[in-house]
Amino acid sequence: MTIRKEQIKTALAHVLHPEKKMDIISLDMIQDIIVQEKYVSFTLEMPTKNDPLAQDLSQRCEGAIHKFIDRDAVVDIQIGINISQQRQTLPPAPEPTASPLSGVKNIIAVASGKGGVGKSTVAVNLAAALVRNGAKVGLLDADIYGPSIPTMFNLFERPDITVQKKLIPLEKYGVKLVSMGFLVDVNQAMVWRGPMVTSAIKQFMNDVEWGELDYMILDLPPGTGDIQLTIVQSVPLSGAVIVSTPQNVALDDVRKGVAMFHKVTVPVLGIIENMAYFCPPDAPDKKYYIFGHGGASRLADELAVPVLGEIPLEQPIRESGDNGKPIVLADHESAAAASFLACSANMQQQLAIRAAQTPKNLSISFMGKSPSAHT
Protein backbone atom coordinates (compact mmCIF):
# COMPACT_ATOMS: atom_id res chain seq x y z
CA MET A 1 0.00 0.00 0.00
CA THR A 2 1.37 3.43 -0.97
CA ILE A 3 1.07 6.11 1.67
CA ARG A 4 -0.69 9.36 0.73
CA LYS A 5 0.33 12.85 1.85
CA GLU A 6 -3.08 13.51 3.37
CA GLN A 7 -2.63 10.44 5.60
CA ILE A 8 0.63 11.91 6.84
CA LYS A 9 -1.05 15.18 7.79
CA THR A 10 -3.90 13.38 9.53
CA ALA A 11 -1.44 11.25 11.51
CA LEU A 12 0.74 14.22 12.46
CA ALA A 13 -2.31 16.17 13.62
CA HIS A 14 -2.21 13.81 16.61
CA VAL A 15 1.12 15.29 17.72
CA LEU A 16 0.53 18.13 20.17
CA HIS A 17 3.06 20.88 20.84
CA PRO A 18 3.59 20.58 24.63
CA GLU A 19 3.69 24.34 25.27
CA LYS A 20 1.37 25.78 22.67
CA LYS A 21 -1.28 23.11 23.34
CA MET A 22 -2.05 22.85 19.63
CA ASP A 23 -1.20 20.16 17.11
CA ILE A 24 1.81 20.65 14.86
CA ILE A 25 -0.25 20.64 11.64
CA SER A 26 -2.46 23.51 12.87
CA LEU A 27 0.73 25.28 13.92
CA ASP A 28 2.00 24.91 10.34
CA MET A 29 5.19 23.26 11.53
CA ILE A 30 5.34 20.53 8.86
CA GLN A 31 6.63 21.38 5.39
CA ASP A 32 7.88 19.62 2.26
CA ILE A 33 6.18 16.24 2.71
CA ILE A 34 7.56 13.68 0.27
CA VAL A 35 6.21 10.15 0.05
CA GLN A 36 7.61 7.28 -2.03
CA GLU A 37 5.86 4.03 -1.22
CA LYS A 38 6.91 3.37 2.37
CA TYR A 39 9.47 6.17 2.51
CA VAL A 40 8.19 9.36 4.16
CA SER A 41 10.19 12.54 4.51
CA PHE A 42 9.27 16.03 5.74
CA THR A 43 10.66 19.09 7.49
CA LEU A 44 9.68 19.87 11.07
CA GLU A 45 10.03 23.64 11.45
CA MET A 46 11.14 24.86 14.87
CA PRO A 47 11.47 28.49 16.00
CA THR A 48 15.14 28.09 16.94
CA LYS A 49 18.19 26.13 15.87
CA ASN A 50 18.98 23.34 18.36
CA ASP A 51 15.50 23.78 19.77
CA PRO A 52 15.14 21.70 22.95
CA LEU A 53 11.77 20.33 21.80
CA ALA A 54 12.92 19.25 18.34
CA GLN A 55 14.06 15.75 19.24
CA ASP A 56 11.02 14.90 21.31
CA LEU A 57 8.63 16.21 18.64
CA SER A 58 10.34 14.35 15.82
CA GLN A 59 10.26 11.09 17.79
CA ARG A 60 6.54 11.60 18.38
CA CYS A 61 6.02 12.35 14.65
CA GLU A 62 7.71 9.09 13.75
CA GLY A 63 5.63 7.29 16.38
CA ALA A 64 2.40 8.78 15.00
CA ILE A 65 3.21 7.63 11.45
CA HIS A 66 4.02 4.11 12.67
CA LYS A 67 0.89 3.99 14.84
CA PHE A 68 -1.70 5.50 12.49
CA ILE A 69 -0.36 4.59 9.03
CA ASP A 70 2.24 1.88 8.68
CA ARG A 71 4.46 0.19 11.25
CA ASP A 72 7.13 -0.39 8.60
CA ALA A 73 7.23 3.15 7.17
CA VAL A 74 10.72 4.60 6.87
CA VAL A 75 10.47 8.10 8.33
CA ASP A 76 13.07 10.74 7.52
CA ILE A 77 12.63 14.06 9.37
CA GLN A 78 14.68 17.22 8.79
CA ILE A 79 14.63 19.99 11.34
CA GLY A 80 14.13 23.45 9.80
CA ILE A 81 14.00 26.87 11.36
CA ASN A 82 11.12 29.29 11.04
CA ILE A 83 11.29 32.63 12.80
CA SER A 84 7.87 34.20 13.19
CA GLN A 85 7.21 37.88 13.06
CA GLN A 86 5.59 39.14 16.24
CA ARG A 87 5.43 42.89 16.27
CA GLN A 88 3.07 45.36 17.87
CA THR A 89 1.17 47.50 15.42
CA LEU A 90 1.58 51.19 16.02
CA PRO A 91 -0.85 53.75 14.60
CA PRO A 92 -0.19 54.22 10.85
CA ALA A 93 2.43 56.80 9.87
CA PRO A 94 1.01 60.07 8.50
CA GLU A 95 2.81 59.79 5.15
CA PRO A 96 2.17 56.77 2.93
CA THR A 97 5.87 55.83 2.90
CA ALA A 98 7.11 52.31 3.56
CA SER A 99 8.11 51.90 7.20
CA PRO A 100 11.88 52.05 7.62
CA LEU A 101 11.51 49.06 9.92
CA SER A 102 9.45 47.00 7.49
CA GLY A 103 12.36 44.56 7.04
CA VAL A 104 12.67 43.97 10.80
CA LYS A 105 10.70 40.95 11.97
CA ASN A 106 11.06 41.14 15.75
CA ILE A 107 12.08 44.03 18.00
CA ILE A 108 12.96 43.02 21.53
CA ALA A 109 13.68 45.48 24.34
CA VAL A 110 16.16 44.50 27.04
CA ALA A 111 15.24 46.43 30.17
CA SER A 112 16.22 46.62 33.81
CA GLY A 113 14.98 48.47 36.85
CA LYS A 114 18.40 49.86 37.61
CA GLY A 115 21.86 50.23 36.11
CA GLY A 116 24.75 47.87 36.63
CA VAL A 117 22.73 44.65 36.68
CA GLY A 118 24.24 43.51 33.38
CA LYS A 119 21.56 44.70 30.95
CA SER A 120 24.08 45.53 28.22
CA THR A 121 26.05 42.34 28.85
CA VAL A 122 22.84 40.36 28.36
CA ALA A 123 21.79 42.42 25.30
CA VAL A 124 25.10 41.89 23.46
CA ASN A 125 25.24 38.19 24.31
CA LEU A 126 21.62 37.62 23.25
CA ALA A 127 22.45 39.33 19.95
CA ALA A 128 25.57 37.17 19.59
CA ALA A 129 23.63 33.99 20.43
CA LEU A 130 20.99 34.77 17.79
CA VAL A 131 23.71 35.38 15.19
CA ARG A 132 25.40 32.10 16.13
CA ASN A 133 22.10 30.39 15.41
CA GLY A 134 21.96 31.84 11.93
CA ALA A 135 19.66 34.84 12.40
CA LYS A 136 20.17 38.35 11.00
CA VAL A 137 20.52 40.62 14.03
CA GLY A 138 20.74 44.32 14.82
CA LEU A 139 21.56 45.87 18.17
CA LEU A 140 20.42 49.38 19.01
CA ASP A 141 22.04 50.95 22.05
CA ALA A 142 19.23 53.12 23.38
CA ASP A 143 21.11 53.79 26.62
CA ILE A 144 21.96 57.33 25.59
CA TYR A 145 23.40 58.30 28.97
CA GLY A 146 25.62 55.26 29.36
CA PRO A 147 26.23 53.61 25.98
CA SER A 148 28.37 50.54 26.43
CA ILE A 149 27.98 48.86 23.04
CA PRO A 150 31.10 50.58 21.57
CA THR A 151 33.26 49.11 24.37
CA MET A 152 31.55 45.72 24.34
CA PHE A 153 32.25 45.42 20.59
CA ASN A 154 35.54 47.36 20.71
CA LEU A 155 34.24 49.61 17.95
CA PHE A 156 34.82 53.34 18.00
CA GLU A 157 34.24 54.33 14.38
CA ARG A 158 31.81 56.79 12.92
CA PRO A 159 29.09 55.23 10.75
CA ASP A 160 28.67 56.41 7.13
CA ILE A 161 25.61 58.22 5.87
CA THR A 162 23.82 57.44 2.56
CA VAL A 163 22.90 60.13 0.02
CA GLN A 164 19.37 59.94 1.41
CA LYS A 165 20.90 60.97 4.76
CA LYS A 166 20.32 57.57 6.35
CA LEU A 167 22.82 56.20 8.80
CA ILE A 168 24.48 52.91 7.82
CA PRO A 169 24.87 50.71 10.92
CA LEU A 170 28.38 49.54 11.74
CA GLU A 171 28.77 45.76 11.65
CA LYS A 172 30.89 43.48 13.79
CA TYR A 173 30.72 39.71 14.36
CA GLY A 174 27.69 39.76 12.02
CA VAL A 175 25.67 42.13 14.25
CA LYS A 176 24.50 45.49 12.86
CA LEU A 177 25.18 48.14 15.49
CA VAL A 178 24.00 51.65 16.21
CA SER A 179 24.93 53.52 19.37
CA MET A 180 24.97 57.11 20.47
CA GLY A 181 28.54 56.33 21.49
CA PHE A 182 29.46 56.18 17.76
CA LEU A 183 28.08 59.63 17.12
CA VAL A 184 28.59 62.09 19.95
CA ASP A 185 30.81 62.60 22.90
CA VAL A 186 29.08 60.73 25.73
CA ASN A 187 29.58 63.67 28.11
CA GLN A 188 27.61 65.82 25.67
CA ALA A 189 24.61 63.44 25.73
CA MET A 190 24.67 63.29 29.54
CA VAL A 191 22.91 66.64 29.79
CA TRP A 192 20.15 65.77 27.33
CA ARG A 193 16.62 66.01 28.58
CA GLY A 194 13.94 63.37 28.05
CA PRO A 195 12.43 64.68 24.79
CA MET A 196 15.87 64.87 23.16
CA VAL A 197 16.58 61.29 24.16
CA THR A 198 13.33 59.99 22.73
CA SER A 199 13.73 61.92 19.51
CA ALA A 200 17.24 60.48 19.14
CA ILE A 201 15.86 56.95 19.61
CA LYS A 202 13.13 57.58 17.06
CA GLN A 203 15.81 58.71 14.62
CA PHE A 204 17.78 55.55 15.36
CA MET A 205 14.73 53.52 14.41
CA ASN A 206 13.64 55.54 11.39
CA ASP A 207 16.71 57.15 9.85
CA VAL A 208 18.95 54.08 9.85
CA GLU A 209 19.34 51.60 7.00
CA TRP A 210 18.58 48.55 9.10
CA GLY A 211 17.67 46.41 6.10
CA GLU A 212 16.39 42.87 6.64
CA LEU A 213 16.66 41.68 10.24
CA ASP A 214 15.19 38.68 12.03
CA TYR A 215 15.76 40.37 15.38
CA MET A 216 16.53 43.85 16.59
CA ILE A 217 17.69 43.99 20.20
CA LEU A 218 17.15 47.29 21.98
CA ASP A 219 19.39 47.99 24.97
CA LEU A 220 17.14 50.39 26.90
CA PRO A 221 18.36 52.94 29.44
CA PRO A 222 18.10 51.48 32.96
CA GLY A 223 14.98 52.26 34.95
CA THR A 224 11.24 52.47 34.44
CA GLY A 225 10.66 56.21 34.31
CA ASP A 226 9.23 58.58 31.72
CA ILE A 227 12.10 58.22 29.26
CA GLN A 228 11.84 54.43 29.17
CA LEU A 229 8.04 54.57 28.94
CA THR A 230 8.17 57.00 26.02
CA ILE A 231 10.72 54.84 24.20
CA VAL A 232 8.72 51.63 24.59
CA GLN A 233 5.62 53.47 23.41
CA SER A 234 7.26 54.79 20.28
CA VAL A 235 8.84 51.55 19.08
CA PRO A 236 6.77 48.65 17.66
CA LEU A 237 8.06 46.09 20.14
CA SER A 238 7.46 42.35 19.83
CA GLY A 239 8.37 41.77 23.46
CA ALA A 240 10.60 42.65 26.36
CA VAL A 241 13.22 40.85 28.41
CA ILE A 242 13.90 42.06 31.94
CA VAL A 243 17.34 41.63 33.45
CA SER A 244 17.74 41.44 37.20
CA THR A 245 20.17 40.31 39.84
CA PRO A 246 18.94 38.10 42.70
CA GLN A 247 18.95 40.75 45.43
CA ASN A 248 15.51 41.68 46.73
CA VAL A 249 15.83 45.33 45.87
CA ALA A 250 16.63 44.41 42.29
CA LEU A 251 13.62 42.10 42.24
CA ASP A 252 11.34 44.96 43.31
CA ASP A 253 12.53 46.73 40.21
CA VAL A 254 11.42 43.76 38.11
CA ARG A 255 7.83 44.36 39.28
CA LYS A 256 8.06 47.95 38.06
CA GLY A 257 9.52 46.79 34.74
CA VAL A 258 6.74 44.25 34.19
CA ALA A 259 4.14 46.89 35.10
CA MET A 260 5.64 49.35 32.62
CA PHE A 261 5.40 46.89 29.73
CA HIS A 262 1.88 45.85 30.74
CA LYS A 263 0.88 49.51 30.63
CA VAL A 264 1.86 49.69 26.96
CA THR A 265 0.65 46.11 26.23
CA VAL A 266 4.07 44.79 25.26
CA PRO A 267 4.44 41.11 26.24
CA VAL A 268 7.18 40.41 28.77
CA LEU A 269 8.93 37.36 27.29
CA GLY A 270 10.72 36.64 30.56
CA ILE A 271 13.22 37.52 33.23
CA ILE A 272 16.95 36.80 32.95
CA GLU A 273 18.62 36.47 36.32
CA ASN A 274 22.16 37.76 35.94
CA MET A 275 24.99 37.16 38.42
CA ALA A 276 22.73 34.40 39.74
CA TYR A 277 25.52 32.28 41.24
CA PHE A 278 29.29 31.95 41.38
CA CYS A 279 31.25 28.86 40.35
CA PRO A 280 34.85 28.94 41.61
CA PRO A 281 37.17 28.29 38.63
CA ASP A 282 38.98 25.59 40.68
CA ALA A 283 35.69 23.87 41.62
CA PRO A 284 33.37 24.45 38.64
CA ASP A 285 30.79 21.94 39.91
CA LYS A 286 30.03 24.09 42.96
CA LYS A 287 27.46 26.88 42.74
CA TYR A 288 27.46 29.61 45.37
CA TYR A 289 24.29 31.69 45.44
CA ILE A 290 26.00 34.76 46.84
CA PHE A 291 23.05 37.13 46.46
CA GLY A 292 20.34 34.61 47.45
CA HIS A 293 18.50 31.93 45.54
CA GLY A 294 15.01 31.34 44.18
CA GLY A 295 13.80 34.94 44.32
CA ALA A 296 13.49 35.33 40.56
CA SER A 297 11.47 32.16 40.10
CA ARG A 298 9.12 33.08 42.98
CA LEU A 299 8.61 36.52 41.49
CA ALA A 300 8.19 35.02 38.02
CA ASP A 301 5.41 32.77 39.38
CA GLU A 302 3.75 35.72 41.10
CA LEU A 303 3.89 37.87 37.96
CA ALA A 304 3.13 34.96 35.59
CA VAL A 305 6.27 35.67 33.57
CA PRO A 306 8.80 32.93 32.75
CA VAL A 307 12.43 32.91 33.88
CA LEU A 308 14.42 32.62 30.65
CA GLY A 309 17.59 31.60 32.42
CA GLU A 310 20.29 32.22 34.99
CA ILE A 311 23.68 33.70 34.12
CA PRO A 312 26.62 32.97 36.44
CA LEU A 313 28.81 35.68 37.93
CA GLU A 314 32.12 35.07 36.17
CA GLN A 315 35.28 36.98 35.54
CA PRO A 316 35.46 35.93 31.83
CA ILE A 317 32.01 37.48 31.22
CA ARG A 318 33.30 40.83 32.51
CA GLU A 319 36.61 40.48 30.68
CA SER A 320 35.01 39.62 27.35
CA GLY A 321 32.77 42.71 27.74
CA ASP A 322 35.80 44.90 28.39
CA ASN A 323 37.77 43.29 25.57
CA GLY A 324 35.08 43.89 22.99
CA LYS A 325 34.01 40.32 22.13
CA PRO A 326 30.87 38.89 23.78
CA ILE A 327 31.56 35.65 25.70
CA VAL A 328 29.14 33.74 23.44
CA LEU A 329 31.60 34.40 20.60
CA ALA A 330 34.87 34.66 22.56
CA ASP A 331 34.46 31.25 24.24
CA HIS A 332 31.37 29.62 22.83
CA GLU A 333 31.97 26.32 24.63
CA SER A 334 32.09 27.89 28.10
CA ALA A 335 29.33 27.35 30.66
CA ALA A 336 28.67 31.10 30.59
CA ALA A 337 28.11 31.02 26.81
CA ALA A 338 25.79 28.01 27.25
CA SER A 339 23.71 29.97 29.76
CA PHE A 340 23.29 32.89 27.33
CA LEU A 341 22.47 30.50 24.45
CA ALA A 342 19.80 28.85 26.62
CA CYS A 343 18.30 32.26 27.46
CA SER A 344 18.19 33.16 23.77
CA ALA A 345 16.55 29.83 22.83
CA ASN A 346 13.94 30.30 25.57
CA MET A 347 13.30 33.85 24.45
CA GLN A 348 12.72 32.66 20.86
CA GLN A 349 10.42 29.98 22.21
CA GLN A 350 8.38 32.59 24.09
CA LEU A 351 8.15 34.72 20.94
CA ALA A 352 6.96 31.68 19.00
CA ILE A 353 4.32 30.97 21.65
CA ARG A 354 3.04 34.57 21.38
CA ALA A 355 3.03 34.23 17.59
CA ALA A 356 0.96 31.04 17.81
CA GLN A 357 -1.49 32.70 20.20
CA THR A 358 -1.98 35.73 17.94
CA PRO A 359 -4.26 34.98 15.01
CA LYS A 360 -3.21 35.68 11.42
CA ASN A 361 0.42 36.21 12.13
CA LEU A 362 2.69 36.34 9.14
CA SER A 363 5.28 33.64 9.40
CA ILE A 364 8.40 34.08 7.33
CA SER A 365 10.73 31.16 6.86
CA PHE A 366 14.34 32.17 6.69
CA MET A 367 15.48 28.99 4.99
CA GLY A 368 14.71 30.46 1.60
CA LYS A 369 11.13 29.26 1.38
CA SER A 370 8.17 31.43 0.52
CA PRO A 371 6.12 33.09 3.29
CA SER A 372 3.15 31.18 4.60
CA ALA A 373 0.37 32.20 6.95
CA HIS A 374 -0.26 30.51 10.30
CA THR A 375 -3.65 28.94 10.60
Ligand SMILES: Nc1ncnc2c1ncn2[C@@H]1O[C@H](COP(=O)(O)OP(=O)(O)O)[C@@H](O)[C@H]1O
Ligand atom coordinates in the same frame (compact mmCIF):
# COMPACT_ATOMS: atom_id res chain seq x y z
N1 LIG B 1 27.42 37.70 34.82
C1 LIG B 1 28.41 38.56 34.98
N2 LIG B 1 29.60 38.15 35.50
C2 LIG B 1 30.62 39.04 35.67
N3 LIG B 1 30.54 40.34 35.36
C3 LIG B 1 29.38 40.80 34.85
C4 LIG B 1 28.26 39.94 34.62
N4 LIG B 1 27.27 40.69 34.08
C5 LIG B 1 27.75 41.94 33.98
N5 LIG B 1 29.00 42.01 34.44
C6 LIG B 1 29.85 43.21 34.53
O1 LIG B 1 29.17 44.17 35.33
C7 LIG B 1 29.33 45.47 34.80
C8 LIG B 1 27.97 46.07 34.51
O2 LIG B 1 27.38 45.33 33.46
P1 LIG B 1 26.57 46.06 32.27
O3 LIG B 1 26.17 44.99 31.32
O4 LIG B 1 27.34 47.21 31.74
O5 LIG B 1 25.30 46.56 33.10
P2 LIG B 1 24.12 47.59 32.74
O6 LIG B 1 24.03 47.66 31.26
O7 LIG B 1 22.93 47.00 33.40
O8 LIG B 1 24.50 48.87 33.36
C9 LIG B 1 30.21 45.34 33.56
O9 LIG B 1 31.55 45.56 33.94
C10 LIG B 1 30.03 43.87 33.17
O10 LIG B 1 31.15 43.34 32.48
Ligand SMILES: [Mg+2]
Ligand atom coordinates in the same frame (compact mmCIF):
# COMPACT_ATOMS: atom_id res chain seq x y z
MG1 LIG C 1 24.39 49.25 29.97
